[in-house]
Amino acid sequence: MKIQRVDQSTTFKRTVEVGKEKEQKIVESIIKEVRDNGDDALFRYTRELDGAELTQLKVEPTELEEAYQHIEPNVIEAIREAIHRIRDFHQRQVTQSWMTTKADGVMLGQKVTPLDRVGVYVPGGKAAYPSSIMMNIIPAQVAGVGDIAMVSPVQKDGKLPAGVLVTANELGVKEIYKVGGAQAVAALAYGTETIAPVDKITGPGNIYVALAKRAVYGVVDIDMIAGPSDITVLADETAIPSHVAADLLSQAEHDELATAILVTDSEELAEEVSKQVELQLSSLPKEAIARASIEGQGKIYVTKDLEESIDTVNQIAPEHLEIIVQNPMEQLGKIRHAGAIFLGPHTTEPIGDYFAGPNHVLPTEGTARFSSPLSVDDFVKKSSVLSYSKEALLAQADAITTLARLEGLEAHARAVEIRLGDEEND
Ligand SMILES: NC(=O)c1ccc[n+]([C@@H]2O[C@H](COP(=O)([O-])OP(=O)(O)OC[C@H]3O[C@@H](n4cnc5c(N)ncnc54)[C@H](O)[C@@H]3O)[C@@H](O)[C@H]2O)c1
Ligand SMILES: N[C@H](CO)Cc1c[nH]c[nH+]1
Numbered sequence: 001m002k003i004q005r006v007d008q009s010t011t012f013k014r015t016v017e018v019g020k021e022k023e024q025k026i027v028e029s030i031i032k033e034v035r036d037n038g039d040d041a042l043f044r045y046t047r048e049l050d051g052a053e054l055t056q057l058k059v060e061p062t063e064l065e066e067a068y069q070h071i072e073p074n075v076i077e078a079i080r081e082a083i084h085r086i087r088d089f090h091q092r093q094v095t096q097s098w099m100t101t102k103a104d105g106v107m108l109g110q111k112v113t114p115l116d117r118v119g120v121y122v123p124g125g126k127a128a129y130p131s132s133i134m135m136n137i138i139p140a141q142v143a144g145v146g147d148i149a150m151v152s153p154v155q156k157d158g159k160l161p162a163g164v165l166v167t168a169n170e171l172g173v174k175e176i177y178k179v180g181g182a183q184a185v186a187a188l189a190y191g192t193e194t195i196a197p198v199d200k201i202t203g204p205g206n207i208y209v210a211l212a213k214r215a216v217y218g219v220v221d222i223d224m225i226a227g228p229s230d231i232t233v234l235a236d237e238t239a240i241p242s243h244v245a246a247d248l249l250s251q252a253e254h255d256e257l258a259t260a261i262l263v264t265d266s267e268e269l270a271e272e273v274s275k276q277v278e279l280q281l282s283s284l285p286k287e288a289i290a291r292a293s294i295e296g297q298g299k300i301y302v303t304k305d306l307e308e309s310i311d312t313v314n315q316i317a318p319e320h321l322e323i324i325v326q327n328p329m330e331q332l333g334k335i336r337h338a339g340a341i342f343l344g345p346h347t348t349e350p351i352g353d354y355f356a357g358p359n360h361v362l363p364t365e366g367t368a369r370f371s372s373p374l375s376v377d378d379f380v381k382k383s384s385v386l387s388y389s390k391e392a393l394l395a396q397a398d399a400i401t402t403l404a405r406l407e408g409l410e411a412h413a414r415a416v417e418i419r420l421g422d423e424e425n426d
């Protein structure tokens with residue numbers, strides 16, 4: 001890994017790149033086809049792009065039963081335990097509606113309402129992570145979303161992976177559709193004969209999925225356009241080099257573009273971690289080596305002290321931040337930008353990916369500067385509530401009508417004034 005000394009000229013990536021012109025055109029035409037031809041278009045794209053001839057899109061209960069034959073009991077146990085912990089964490093995020101009554105006859109408040117219907121995209125192939133299904137579905141359920149539709153591209157054999165089906169069933173998902181790519185996103189946004197339209201689409205996917213989500217934003221809400229995963233480890237001389245290296249590789253493994261960064265004020269640690277990364281990388285399975293190789297995406301920044309390390313971390317605004325320094329808790333308050341913060345030498349990042357409870361759908365590519373992990377809040381909307389007595393209106397009428405006339409909005413002012421006279425004469 002390249003070791004670089006941090007100085008004033010060091011810059012950090014701040015770009016979210018989505019889309020090439022070619023894919024953009026393909027996605028636009030897929031969306032139009034689905035809007036015009038509904039299910040017929042979904043069947044056609046599934047045949048052409050996924051190589052499967054389907055006669056029905058919705059997963060049948062018998063397919064769910066069959067999936068259980070392929071999953072070991074200890075896996076089901078682990079899925080259930082993870083669901084329990086993730087649900088418990090998200091239940092703490094619930095915000096209540098509130099109302100405040102003022103002495104002068106004014107009642108003000110905020111009403112929290114779950115979204116009616118949400119669509120969750122589950123990527124195909126090796127990226128069909130059961131953990132990501134939990135991370136998308138659970139906050140929606142905890143928020144109280146009535147209907148949840150899940151879509152995922154079908155395999156050539158006409159089935160969804162057993163792990164996907166079992167996880168969805170354990171979560172109690174009732175609608176699962178065998179369709180993926182831009183066509184699935186279009187179906188969720190506009191609806192087809194089989195798939196009713198949703199209000200929001202969440203979940204990761206490839207370039208076609210990301211572009212389709214961006215295209216339908218406005219018709220429906222979306223969660224975010226997630227970029228490649230990234231991890232930054234902030235460490236001092238107390239960190240164990242082999243542990244730091246293992247954690248960097250754990251996120252690098254996601255894909256070739258994933259970023260893994262060490263920020264440290266210890267030159268010795270920097271040298272040791274660099275050696276350990278090479279050593280551990282070579283011992284991974286063949287296909288993981290290609291993905292996890294951090295030739296271009298891995299960096300070690302050496303700083304003059306802990307303060308400069310923290311400043312560097314804040315500039316990176318990582319998706320995942322591990323703090324492995326002498327008193328990690330003492331540094332927490334100084335971290336301004338990070339999707340998830342893992343404190344201390346034992347809190348390795350995969351704990352958060354699978355089991356602890358917090359959501360693993362996090363802001364990537366420096367967007368932790370302004371956004372947050374996926375949460376229950378993403379599945380509710382809020383309405384303001386206002387109620388005035390006549391006396392309260394009388395007391396504030398002058399100020400309201402003055403502001404209305406300042407804006408040249410006479411009808412606004414009169415809507416107030418018409419209520420101020422004697423009601424019998426109105
Ligand atoms: N950020 C995260 O947390 C996270 C998690 C899991 C997966 N991912 C990402 O999800 C993606 C998974 O990609 P994937 O491709 O395996 O599954 P996918 O489900 O995202 O995409 C598969 C679909 O893409 C469409 N497609 C493929 N080639 C096409 C073409 N030439 N024209 C039109 N449509 C085409 C097909 O409809 C196919 O069904 C990866 O990019 C991975 O990085 C991200
Ligand atoms: N680390 C990824 C983004 O936070 C999520 C994930 C799923 N499976 C394993 N890891």
Ligand SMILES: [Zn+2]
Pocket residue numbers: 250251254353
């Ligand atoms: Zn991960």
